[in-house]
Amino acid sequence: MPTTENNLLLQAKELRTWFEIKKWGFIHVGHVRAVDGVNFTLERGESVSLVGESGCGKSSLAKTIMGIHQPTEGELIFEGNSVDSTDEQSMRQYKSEIGFVQQDPYGALPPFMSIQRILEEPMIVNGIKDKDKRLKRIHQVMEELKMTPVEDFLKKYPHMLSGGQQQRVVIARSLVLNPKLIMADEPVSMLDASVRVEILELIKKIQSERELAVIYITHDLSTVRYFSERIWVMYGGKIVEQSPVRNLLKEPAHPYTRALLEAISEPDADNVHNYKKVPSGEPPSLLNPPGGCRFHPRCEYMIEGLCDQEIPPDFQLANDRLTACWLFRDEEEAGDVAL
Amino acid sequence: MAKETKLAANNVEKNMNLDEKTANVLDVQDMYLYFQTGKGIVQAVDNVSFALERGKSMVIVGESGCGKTSLGRAILRLLPENVYKYEGSCLLNGSDIMQYDDERFRKEIRWKRAALVPQSSMNSLNPVLKVSDQVAEPILIHDLADNKEQAREKAAEAFKKVGVPVDFLNRYPFELSGGMRQRVAIATSLVTDPDFIILDEPTSALDMLTQANIMNVLTKLKEEIDISFVLITHDVSTSSEIADMAAIMYAGQIVEFTDAYTFFGTPLHPYSERLMASVPTLEADDEELGFIPGQPPSLINPPEGCRFAERCEEEFELCSEEPPGFEMEDDRIVKCWLYREGGERDANYGK
Ligand SMILES: Nc1ncnc2c1ncn2[C@@H]1O[C@H](COP(=O)(O)OP(=O)(O)O)[C@@H](O)[C@H]1O
Ligand SMILES: Nc1ncnc2c1ncn2[C@@H]1O[C@H](COP(=O)(O)OP(=O)(O)O)[C@@H](O)[C@H]1O
Ligand code: SF4
Ligand code: SF4
Ligand SMILES: [Mg+2]
Ligand SMILES: [Mg+2]
Numbered sequence: 157m158p159t160t161e162n163n164l165l166l167q168a169k170e171l172r173t174w175f176e177i178k179k180w181g182f183i184h185v186g187h188v189r190a191v192d193g194v195n196f197t198l199e200r201g202e203s204v205s206l207v208g209e210s211g212c213g214k215s216s217l218a219k220t221i222m223g224i225h226q227p228t229e230g231e232l233i234f235e236g237n238s239v240d241s242t243d244e245q246s247m248r249q250y251k252s253e254i255g256f257v258q259q260d261p262y263g264a265l266p267p268f269m270s271i272q273r274i275l276e277e278p279m280i281v282n283g284i285k286d287k288d289k290r291l292k293r294i295h296q297v298m299e300e301l302k303m304t305p306v307e308d309f310l311k312k313y314p315h316m317l318s319g320g321q322q323q324r325v326v327i328a329r330s331l332v333l334n335p336k337l338i339m340a341d342e343p344v345s346m347l348d349a350s351v352r353v354e355i356l357e358l359i360k361k362i363q364s365e366r367e368l369a370v371i372y373i374t375h376d377l378s379t380v381r382y383f384s385e386r387i388w389v390m391y392g393g394k395i396v397e398q399s400p401v402r403n404l405l406k407e408p409a410h411p412y413t414r415a416l417l418e419a420i421s422e423p424d425a426d427n428v429h430n431y432k433k434v435p436s437g438e439p440p441s442l443l444n445p446p447g448g449c450r451f452h453p454r455c456e457y458m459i460e461g462l463c464d465q466e467i468p469p470d471f472q473l474a475n476d477r478l479t480a481c482w483l484f485r486d487e488e489e490a491g492d493v494a495l
Numbered sequence: 496m497a498k499e500t501k502l503a504a505n506n507v508e509k510n511m512n513l514d515e516k517t518a519n520v521l522d523v524q525d526m527y528l529y530f531q532t533g534k535g536i537v538q539a540v541d542n543v544s545f546a547l548e549r550g551k552s553m554v555i556v557g558e559s560g561c562g563k564t565s566l567g568r569a570i571l572r573l574l575p576e577n578v579y580k581y582e583g584s585c586l587l588n589g590s591d592i593m594q595y596d597d598e599r600f601r602k603e604i605r606w607k608r609a610a611l612v613p614q615s616s617m618n619s620l621n622p623v624l625k626v627s628d629q630v631a632e633p634i635l636i637h638d639l640a641d642n643k644e645q646a647r648e649k650a651a652e653a654f655k656k657v658g659v660p661v662d663f664l665n666r667y668p669f670e671l672s673g674g675m676r677q678r679v680a681i682a683t684s685l686v687t688d689p690d691f692i693i694l695d696e697p698t699s700a701l702d703m704l705t706q707a708n709i710m711n712v713l714t715k716l717k718e719e720i721d722i723s724f725v726l727i728t729h730d731v732s733t734s735s736e737i738a739d740m741a742a743i744m745y746a747g748q749i750v751e752f753t754d755a756y757t758f759f760g761t762p763l764h765p766y767s768e769r770l771m772a773s774v775p776t777l778e779a780d781d782e783e784l785g786f787i788p789g790q791p792p793s794l795i796n797p798p799e800g801c802r803f804a805e806r807c808e809e810e811f812e813l814c815s816e817e818p819p820g821f822e823m824e825d826d827r828i829v830k831c832w833l834y835r836e837g838g839e840r841d842a843n844y845g846k
Contacts, residue, residue, distance in 0.1 A: 209702035318790075349558050349729055353773060353786035375702060378732070378775040382784045405777050419707035421732040423774050425755040428737060431714060432707040438672050439702075 164236075165336060165369050166198040166221070171230035173213075173220045177443060188442045190216035191227070192393035195470060200336065201367035203360075205380040205401070207416075208390030209439055214373045217390070218341050221371070223251045252282050255330025257340040257359070261322035261347075265314040271325055272310035278333055290332075297328045300365070301358060320351035327358065337369040338362075345374075356383055378420055381405060389413050392440045392450035398470075399477040399490075409479040409490035411435075412451050449482065457483055457495060513608065517589040520690055520723050521570075522546040526583035528562075528569040535795035536579050539565035541747040543583075544820070545828075547691070547740060552717060552724040554734040554755075556770070557744035558791060563727045564614060566744070567693045570725075571611050572600055588690065606633045610684035614695040614727075617676035620668040626679045627664035630654065633687050653682040656719070657712050674705035678712060685716070691723040698733055710736040731774045735759055743767045746791050746802040749820070753827035763829045763840060766803045801832065809833060 173191035178184055190213040198204060208214050219225045221232065223241065232239040239250055258264050265274055272294065279290045298306045301324050314322055323343065330338055340359055344352040360383050363370045372383055380387055381401045389397040389410065397410040408414045418433045435454040440446055446453050452463040462482050471484040483493045528540035539562040547553050555563050568574060570585055585593045592604050610633075613619070621629055630650040631643070640646040651661055657678040668676055677697060684692045694713075698706040713724060714737060728734050734741070741758040743751040743766065751764040762768050772785035789806040792798055798805065800815040807814070813832040821834045833840050 209704065348560070349773075350787055350790060353784045354788075356784070357786075376775075377703065378777055379784065381777070382775065382782070416703055417777065419703045420777060421707075421710070421736055422776055422778070423732045423735045423759050423771065425735060425738070425759040427735045428714070428739060428755060431711050432736075434704055434707045434711065438674070 163199045163201075164197060165200045165202070165234070167233040168194050168196050168221070169231045169233070170195060171217070171220060171232065172228045173216050173225050174228045175216075186443050189393050189445060190442055191220055192442075192445070193467075194230070194393075194395050196388060196395060196398065198337070198369055198371070201363075201369055202386065203363050203370040203372065203384040204386045204388060205384040206371055206373045206388045206390060206395075207377050207380060208375065210375060211439060211442070212390045213393045213442065214375075214390055215341055218339050218371065218373060222254050222256060222339055223247055248282070252278075252333045253336045255333070255335040255338045257323075257326050257330050257338060257343045259342040259346055261319060261326050262314075264326050265322060267314055269313070270310065271312050271314070271317075274314075274325060275310075275329055275332055278329060282333060293332050293334075294328075297331045300331075300362065301328055303328065318351075319347050320355060323347060323351075323355050324358070327355075327362070331362065331366075335368070337371065339371050339373075341373045342375070343372070345376075359383070377416055389416070392445055393442055394450060394480065396451070396481070397477070397479045399479075400475060403475050403477060403490065407490040409473060409477065409484060409493070410451075410481045411455050411457050411483070411495065414495060449480075459483075513588050513590050513603065515588050515590075516549065517586075518548060519546045519586065520549045520588060521725070522584075522586035522589075523570065524584045524586075526566070526569055526585065527580050528565050528574075528578070529580040530565075530575070531577045531579040532795070537794045538747045538797060539794060540569050541797075543744075543747075543749050545740075545742050545749060545752045547723055547725070550721070550723065551739040552726065552737050553740035553742060554726040554728060554738040555742045555744055555749075556728060556731055556734050559729055560794075561744045561791060562747040562794070563729075563744055564695055567611060567695055567725070567727055571605055571609055571693065572597070573605075573611065602637075606684075606687045606689065607637055607639075608690050610687065610689040610692045612680050612684045612692065612694045612697055615700060616680040616695075617673055617700070620676060620679060622668055625665055625667060626659075626671070627651070627654075629668075630679065630683050630686055633683060637687055639687060649686050650682070653686045654679075656685060656716060657682045658708075672705075673701055674708055677701065677705075677709055681709075681712065689722070691725060693725040693727065695727045696729070697726070699728070699730065706733060713737050731770060743770065746797055747794050748802060748830065749828075750803065750830045751828065752820075753829075757825065757827060763823070763827060763834065764803075764831050765807050765809050765833070769806075801830075 171191055171194040174187035174189050177186055177188060194217060206214055220227050226241045234250055240246060275294045276290050284290055295306050303309050303324055344355050384401055387399060387401045387404055388395045391412050397413050408417050415435045421427060437454040440450050448464040448466055449468050452458045459482055468480045468482045470478040470480050472478055473484060474489045477490060487493055524544045526540055526543045530537040530539055543566060557563055583593060584591050587608055627647055627650050630653055631646040634640045634646040634649050640649060651664060654661055654664060659675060659678045698709050710733060716722060724737055726734060726737055738755040741753060741755050742749045745766050751767045762771050769787045775784055787806055792802055801818050804810045804814045818830050818832045820828045820830045821836050822828055824837050
């Protein structure tokens with residue numbers, strides 16, 4: 157589907173978020189380039205998974221999108237308007253369009269507030285003064301999330317709820333302002349296996365019912381296809397591949413994506429006799445990233461004099477795919493490069 | 496721990512040779528480990544039995560809280576203060592090591608014959624000790640080397656086996672990546688050359704590529720040295736990487752014990768079936784990920800009948816009584832009333 161102006165919700169252009177590192181609090185050591193030249197487009201109602209290993213910059217990108225971190229460089233465009241982090245008024249409006257579901261429900265919910273207070277808070281901050289209106293919204297959202305009878309929940313405090321119920325409250329809170337985008341940063345990694353799928357199904361359900369855009373952040377590539385249409389693969393502060401999930405699983409383009417797919421175990425007794433093909437080395441330091449392609453020190457297809465010198469741009473491939481790898485500089489399809 | 500010492504004193508153990516190459520390297524029978532708490536008695540390991548053939552490796556799979564870590568600790572007698580009940584037998588090369596007193600267990604069994612890589616051990620390495628000294632420590636404690644120099648040599652050997660570059664020997668834990676620290680932890684369990692190693696969630700905290708790396712290390716060790724792994728994990732997919740046998744644990748009990756081919760292909764117990772259906776896969780074209788509604792029961796006063804009954808779709812009258820472990824024709828053991836000794840699954844048992 158071509159992205160038209162109309163259904164485009166959010167766009168990032170050369171987004172960078174660098175953290176300054178200081179020794180003893182004042183000697184400049186360098187910058188952690190957590191987000192380093194990220195480009196993407198996100199349509200209304202679209203569900204995307206952002207996948208990458210820990211430390212690659214997923215949370216930093218999420219927080220930059222949500223306006224928690226101010227980008228060092230680059231631009232975010234929301235519904236056609238550039239997001240201006242210096243304009244307090246429009247920032248508040250922008251932030252209210254994005255609901256946040258974070259990793260750790262225990263840390264996300266203030267222990268001294270009742271559930272009702274927790275759910276009212278974002279509305280109070282955003283100037284919804286009418287208490288009845290606030291309560292009506294809360295009831296509506298809680299019913300949508302099957303947290304009934306609603307009254308029983310509202311009086312409770314976070315510690316009185318199970319992990320799964322707490323995460324539902326976090327989801328409810330992310331929805332009370334009727335956002336257009338939900339940012340779910342590893343929303344189930346702290347939960348027991350038995351409730352994980354339930355929570356993910358719930359996010360999927362509200363996504364389709366409300367036609368919400370969702371960015372689902374995970375390090376678990378194997379669950380992605382159940383919850384998203386598109387996937388962004390992140391490595392070393394950059395998005396290296398963007399694709400519909402199914403195309404990527406069938407035919408990964410970027411060598412890093414191929415390595416990830418090779419590494420994943422499927423439950424198969426034959427595995428016991430096989431070795432996994434894993435690239436050598438470790439993910440790059442973001443304080444001192446390698447020049448050229450960030451993956452080049454680990455990549456067996458590295459083109460000398462090119463990959464180690466020049467940062468690969470996003471090359472467009474068929475089926476609405478992008479990949480930042482020099483191997484695809486003259487190619488049209490992911491399958492054109494047999495690795 | 497008064498309890499276990501009494502148990503040992505009552506039974507003068509028969510003289511058996513720990514070096515004997517019995518058919519089973521490990522044979523656990525009727526193992527119990529209960530904890531005393533303010534809220535009641537926690538039945539963390541409740542009458543667990545299984546046997547592991549020499550040269551094979553197994554996994555213990557189950558949701559968190561089902562008792563996997565406790566079972567590992569029961570086998571290695573690494574117990575907390577609040578033990579309420581600890582009994583059963585545990586044959587290592589045919590000798591019942593449950594009969595050993597604590598001193599003898601510590602000297603002859605733990606680390607020397609049976610080692611543990613505890614959960615998140617990669618994060619509990621001693622930060623002020625060079626990794627070579629940590630790996631050498633079990634060797635020195637057990638007098639397996641004549642001097643420090645020799646101990647370091649053995650440590651270097653273990654490093655090589657797990658693929659840590661030898662020049663890392665002189666580094667401190669914080670100078671290593673998570674994957675490298677996990678390899679160091681595995682090396683520590685290898686230096687004493689044990690018969691089996693229990694690995695408690697060795698890859699859960701690691702990234703995809705690092706997980707695959709660690710699994711490769713374990714696969715290679717299995718091929719190269721005479722060792723059995725007991726892998727404890729909640730992750731069914733990675734468990735397939737080193738499992739010859741699989742024990743499925745639910746609410747303190749083993750509900751199915753079988754070889755990996757049959758388990759990953761055709762699980763028998765209703766819990767195993769649901770567990771397998773909830774494993775995400777890359778290729779199948781199922782649209783939705785299965786899950787098991789409800790929660791496992793509390794291990795304090797668990798239900799009297801089948802512990803899975805509340806969540807089981809096939810539950811019927813008999814299930815209010817605890818099912819025994821039925822042994823199928825192909826030696827699989829299934830703790831469920833849908834089966835019978837030597838038999839096949841028969842839905843009619845439910846009628
Ligand atoms: N506020 C911060 N100050 C300095 N460094 C940071 C900060 N937040 C994140 N980082 C660093 O940025 C990198 C990316 O981190 P993060 O975005 O949390 O990755 P992920 O979510 O993919 O695990 C890491 O090296 C991390 O240590
Ligand atoms: N020392 C202890 N005292 C009381 N309860 C314990 C103790 N150790 C573990 N438990 C309980 O025993 C049960 C099994 O725990 P554990 O063996 O850690 O499970 P798993 O490793 O499968 O997650 C849990 O309910 C846990 O809370
Ligand atoms: S750009 Fe070069 S080094 Fe980077 S992934 Fe592609 S082939 Fe490998
Ligand atoms: S014994 Fe009954 S309740 Fe338990 S798993 Fe079998 S059929 Fe289900
Ligand atoms: Mg993160
Ligand atoms: Mg455990």
